[in-house]
Amino acid sequence: MYITTYFILILALVTMLVQCPGGGGGGGGGGGGGGGGGRGGGRREPCRSRACEVVESIFSIIIAVCFFCALLNCIVGCCCQLRAGRPSRANADFIHQSSSENHNLERDPFETGVWSFRYYQYGKWHGFYRLPLTFDRYLGKVTGQGKDDVGDFTVDGIFSSDNLRLALTQSYVAGTGDPKENLGHTSIIQTTWNSKNNQFEGR
Structure with a gap:
């Protein structure tokens, strides 16, 4: 501006x-009819x-x-x-970092099924949205796909049952949803289990 x-x-x-x-322009002609001087007066040269x-x-x-x-x-x-909002640590480093919070270990939160999520942007919450997730406990990986107000996306990530941490890579599909917000970009989401609220929280 x-x-x-x-x-x-x-x-x-x-x-x-x-x-x-x-320069003023060419004056009138000297002899003949005397009318040649009319066109020159207002002309300007560069x-x-x-x-x-x-x-x-x-x-x-x-x-x-x-x-x-x-x-x-x-x-x-x-x-x-x-x-x-991009985290400063890699997903692998994040999930292996221990948490000082006392977790409720009576229930393992990493369950395959339909999850719900929301995110905070532009001064307000967006969601909730449905997100089917599949957890592979042997590999410690999670995959899924969903849709929000930005567009369609896929997710893949890793998790730690010991530290109750979940890290996802969210990849938007270009050409879907809001063309102003969906740049076909990738977002990193790193969350930690909050036993008091019974949900994963992070950014």
Whole structure:
């Protein structure tokens, strides 16, 4: 917004500076009918002075700088959006990290079936959504697929029955759901079992 405002102001200023006076135009013809002088008076020639060349060079540099700043701002914004909420640890490191919370071990939460989930974004909760998950206790892996307000997705991940931690990689299918939000991107979800709320919680 600020870049656009500055650009408009600079454009108006440079436009006024570039409009230097031109050569007046060809006067009337000397003999004959005497009518040849009518078309010349209001014509302007392009400004070719050294001052105009300097102003045009400055104007070109300003346009290039504004374009570069706008492009850089767009790239940084996209990167921040894609990295927002991304965990700092790898999934394998996360699930093997012990938790200080006392877990309720009377019930193993890693059960194959239809789960429900929600997520927090843009200042509000989204969901709940249904998510069928299949747990392989021998390999310690989990797979599934579902759909939310962003689009269709698949999930695969790993879990730890000792630490009661679940880490998922959520991959959205491009061309489904909301075209503004679904970039065909991948999200990392790392959660820990909360025995008080009887649910997995994390980000």
